[in-house]
Amino acid sequence: MDNKWPAFESKTGLAPARGVSLRRFSSLGIGGLAGGAITVDDDRTLRTVVRTAGEIGIPVKILGGGTNLVFTDDGFSGLLVRLGEQFKKIEISGDRVLSGASVPLPALITRTMESGLSGLEKLTGIPGTLGGAIYQNSGARDYETARAVASVTFFDAGRDEIVTLPADRLEFGYRSSGFHRRRAAILSAELRLTPAPREEIMAEVTARMKYRNSTQPPGRSVGCIFKNPPDKSAGRLIDEAGLKGRSVGGLTISGLHGNFFLNDGRATFRDFEELVAIARETVKNKFGIDLELEVEIVREIQNAADDGPIQNGKSVAGRRDAENRPFRRWKISGEGNFI
């Protein structure tokens, strides 16, 4: 990998920060080192970065707010890309709202509320960026991001072009979207909101904020760890299994909400894996229910072709290392996505 970075720098004229700690890119605050990290300010630079990294064999991971990502202790050898200036803009005219992918969801909720546009207030309390919320179709129990989205514009890395698709072509599901299967970077979205009195929107924001603050803990976490099984709450199952307060190393299951794991600052990915296993096993034994991860684990295995078949593995089409062996990606959450 080492000679790849000078090649990347000379081909693009860009200098990613090298060997930075992944802890500051995830709200859980765990992880080893990143090969490189860069912020791109416009879509031309994004294309150059993705194309060049692809040619050289550097895996690319697009970051939103990092509020649903878990990195491993081994780190990530590829390039983390954050979307800068161009992607932080909001344009509102009438009830038409166009927002960049990097806009923090809370800021977008405030802006649309101020413009008397209703829809996003139901997402109050969800951190992260609009791009991340679309990628994951973030939501509360009774509402999800997809319902407020009219269309999404993204960079399709496979075709090397910018594409806009309406929401009904984006395969939104529960905490999931078609972007989990695409090599793509979400750039912006047009929203579908409806005019409403500001006071009404504000009342909804306040009520939801209050509910969140009384049911979810502050501190270093990635929100809900597991998806809710059909008609059940994963948090309640973990609670009823008697697991609140259970710790492994620096990671503890919150006493307030069973689906939140809190890092006291010392947690490692090994702690995370062990606590996830304990929760899964206990809930399975007690209720016969399999919990599925909701958070995304970013982990890669290089040259995996030599290591035999990989569980949940998927070959990264066309990407080969210096010795012409294919890269693979390994997804234990089933949701990891490199482009």
Ligand code: EPU
């Ligand atoms: N409950 C317990 N014990 C707990 C946690 C919850 O008994 O430890 C009970 C609650 O009292 C309530 C029910 O379970 O009766 C549901 O709890 P809550 O309203 O907190 O919702 P949830 O299903 O646990 C979902 C989302 C959250 C979102 C909340 C609030 C998922 C996996 N979780 O949680 O999303 O904030 O609704 O709308 O869909 C996230 O995506 O990261 C996330 C936190």
